[in-house]
Amino acid sequence: MTISNESDPFYKRLSLNLISIGLIAAALYIAQDILLPLFFSMLLAALLLPAVKFLQRKKIPKIVSIILSLTISLVLVFGILYFLTTQVLNFLDDSDMIEDKFNGLIRDAQRWVSQNFHVGIRKQNQYIHDTAEKIKTSGPALVGQTFLSLTEIFSYLIFIPIYTFLLLYYKDLIKKFLVDSFRNSSEHQVVTILQECQNVSQHYILGLLIEMTIVFSLNAAGFLILGIPYAIFLALVGALLNLIPYVGMLVANIFCMIITLISSPDISNVLWVGVVLMAVQFIDNNFLMPLIVGSKVRINALATIVGVLIGGALCGVPGMFLAIPGVAVLKVIFDRVDGLKAWGTLMGDPGADKQREKLKDAIH
Template sequence: MHLSFKNLFFTIASVFGIFAILILAKPVLIPLAFAFLVAFILFPVCQKFEAWGANKIFAAFLSMLSLFLIIAGGLFLFSTQIIDLSENLTEFKEKILEIFTDLTLFINQNFSFVPELERGELLEKIKSGLSNSVGTLVGQTFSGTAAFFTGLITSIVFTFLILIYRDGLVNALVQFFPENHQDKAHKMFKSVQQVGQQYLFGMFIIVLVLGFTNSIGLLIIGIDNPFLFGFLAAILAIIPYAGTLIGAAIPVLYAFMSYDSLWMPISIALFFWVVQFFESNLLTPKIVGGNLKVNAFTSILSIIVGASVWGVAGMILFLPFSAMLKVVCQEYIELKPLALLIGEKNYTDSEKDDKPGLLKKWGEKIKGWF
């Protein structure tokens, strides 16, 4: 074995260069990344409209309009519950402040950080401090909202352009490869698109299944606004690990603040734990399939790296892009060890991981429709 310090240096320099580009070009790359993922979902829909006689521009417009109508319909269904929840925010905030005050007094009585600390005085100081920080909070909220809508509009424009120029983009990328490898390159890009599409469709189905499961379970438990909390937790589950924890913590905290009985938050926490167990061990492997999954180490690493580079957007995006990176690495002999590190087959002897998931089987059946 020989270690080439020259190749090692160029490898490390390339990694640092990639991260520098990801950080510096974040305002452009994040909307572009989301646009590619949305375009993967809308690609078969766009093809269907084109098969019916629409040109590429009109087909792309109809595809995006269909997506907007679905999202708007979902928001309309939950609008009543959102309004009811917002009306209770004032009372909810008061309860949080009282609990925080009581907790502070309890700690101070046992450890005596501040002598003669009164509950009423402490509560007024906390409210006064919150009032003084409202201006800063409003400014940060306005800045964050403006950045969010700017990124959203940019993603919409990028998605529309990708759907229109998708053939030209693929052909242009293929031209970077030698002529004798262009067919393989075209197949590689097609595989990347299919992996991204299958992954995203799988996540969409999982969100629907989890949303209805969570909502029915919360409805049986008896919490207010069960469908809002149920689908909110399902949508947050898109963020691996952390999203599931946050999605469960929101209804648990709401139940703890709104109900006198401790059984309500405890039962909700147990319910979400059971749902998470079946989702991780049964639902996701069956729907997505082992071929599209990355191992736990890569998943956690992609979340940490994504959060440090792009924040919440990175936590969402880096995991599906890791699955796509695995497909690219499989096409190169030098990068196949990296594909083994990312994938899951190298870490299990079970043959079931080589079987396609239900989503892939369904995709093969409905492929002719588009």
């Protein structure tokens, strides 16, 4: 089959786009230890930029403005981590009671399996013992993975503040470099894209923080009213996992229901935990996200899910969190570049604007 010359430019553009996507994905996978802290720093720098500009307008020196804004943000982050740690420790204080309850549930489950599937308890225990032995043999690799995870955490704690400070300090230099790179063709377009990307990043992070606070408050209120054990801990876990779109809330439901099953004397509390989480998720998806986050991050559900899965496959949980702002920034670029507008259209959400207008009209 022959292809006419008129179609060649389309296939060339498509090939170049796919090759570019493949190279970007390969770079993310290979250099994720370097790039991920830098990407998180870019989001934090975009969030702190208005505060830095405000302090500079008050005649505070640039370096002092950056350090002051960065210090306040780090204090808030470590405050959240401290609060989460205290809740986890409170949960672990009752580990003996939880272990006894868990062992009782295991025995009940073994009896149920024995009665319904005719697999003896001794055989089940042997299978559990064999599985435990396999885990022991893979222990060194597990320890190595844990150490690597701790190393990554410390690298984030060290490099993100440094990167953020340098990005804010050299902001004008970086902007000048990008503009000069396109001075002969699209200087004004580059400035517009940079401004829109900055606005999207700021709005996304700020909206996400507001959304997380509201989700945590609603979860905590529901759990406390129902008398669920470890209500604050479960509410915080649900709010944090909610930061990962779609996948996070599913994991939060499973985790919170399992913890409630183990810790609560009333089995009905498990169902109530699921009801509260699903109700909060419904409010979040239909009201909070469109009004707080969705007004700037206008991408459809398909692009969101695919982006989250690709981000998780390439870079793990940090990649899943960065997927949404990354896809939103890509959409801004695609919408402004003639040869890539089709990709921006594919990622857009034509019904989001109508939904937001309806919500605003209903509120007013």
